[in-house]
Amino acid sequence: QGRIHDAKRRKVILLALEEELQAVEFGVNMPGAGFGGFSSQTFDELFSDIPALLPAAVAQDVLRYHFRMKHLALSAVKASLPPSHVTEMAERRDGLLDRVRFERRS
Secondary structure: OHHHHHHHHHHHHHHHHHHHHHHOOOOOOOOOOOOOOOOHHHHHHHOOHHHHHOOHHHHHHHHHHHHHHHHHHHOOEOOEOOHHHHHHHHHHHHHHHHHHHHHHHO
């Protein structure tokens, strides 16, 4: 029964991550703080389950994405993001969204 619970929890985690990734918008004039990564509520709630229930490579990608987004957002000057940051953020989000969707289907 624990294995069934873990499988269901894994699907919920992947769905939550997919929903958050789909909700992200990128633009040069968007505020930097709190932008691009997962919301604090989602990330904090799922943090312990991500490495426990997702394949190691996917968990690593999720964690790297979140912390890279945080870094890029916080490094933005005067609440605007350089175009290179916006491009990187969008590319990272799209790649992770593809991985999460693939995992949800498997």
